Amino acid sequence: SSPSLFCSFNFPNGSCLGKMSKLILLILLLGMAESLWRRKKIDTKTKETKTDTKTEKKPETTKYEVRIITENRTDEETTGPVTITLEGLGEKLNVTQVLDNPDGKFFKAGAEDTFEFISTTNIRRVSRVNLTVTSDAAWKVNTVIVGSDRQKQEVYLYNTADQWMSTDAEKGVRKLELCSQGLASYRVTVKTADEPAAGSGNIR
Numbered sequence: 001s002s003p004s005l006f007c008s009f010n011f012p013n014g015s016c017l018g019k020m021s022k023l024i025l026l027i028l029l030l031g032m033a034e035s036l037w038r039r040k041k042i043d044t045k046t047k048e049t050k051t052d053t054k055t056e057k058k059p060e061t062t063k064y065e066v067r068i069i070t071e072n073r074t075d076e077e078t079t080g081p082v083t084i085t086l087e088g089l090g091e092k093l094n095v096t097q098v099l100d101n102p103d104g105k106f107f108k109a110g111a112e113d114t115f116e117f118i119s120t121t122n123i124r125r126v127s128r129v130n131l132t133v134t135s136d137a138a139w140k141v142n143t144v145i146v147g148s149d150r151q152k153q154e155v156y157l158y159n160t161a162d163q164w165m166s167t168d169a170e171k172g173v174r175k176l177e178l179c180s181q182g183l184a185s186y187r188v189t190v191k192t193a194d195e196p197a198a199g200s201g202n203i204r
Contacts, residue, residue, distance in 0.1 A: 067145040072110035079104035080135030088123030138171040
């Protein structure tokens with residue numbers, strides 16, 4: 001019989017359709033392998049993103065409250081903002097904040113003004129504050145009271161030098177340092193007599 005121009009339907013070894021079938025199967029397998037590889041790569045990136053999200057922690061913050069009491073004479077107030085720096089006890093940590101004074105609203109004679117701000121620095125107990133004025137008006141601060149959400153007791157700092165503040169050197173100083181008062185450590189030694197019944201279980 002004359003040779004056929006078409007491939008045999010029973011796909012014997014070496015036939016055209018047999019070779020094409022193997023080629024198609026190989027292409028399908030390669031496609032599946034590439035699809036699995038891409039999916040695995042996406043899953044890995046997703047896991048890495050989740051891990052990074054878990055490990056990223058927001059920095060801890062401290063909320064500070066500063067109250068400033070101005071002397072009560074009318075000529076002892078200022079119209080400008082005041083910069084305050086809080087310094088910690090025994091540590092080289094500090095927090096600086098500008099206390100805005102829009103339209104001269106704050107630091108009036110005899111007024112007690114409250115300011116709140118948040119910082120990522122926790123200086124623990126305040127040992128001193130530094131004040132800096134920006135106005136040439138003569139201002140006399142009486143007391144600065146500092147507290148925070150990480151500190152149980154407020155710290156009082158007084159203008160014990162009775163110092164005026166101003167950018168005008170003839171009226172006062174531009175910068176003023178106030179130290180906390182009443183902070184001290186005491187050591188008490190008690191010796192009980194060696195006589196009978198000299199001890200006590202209730203001493204206040």
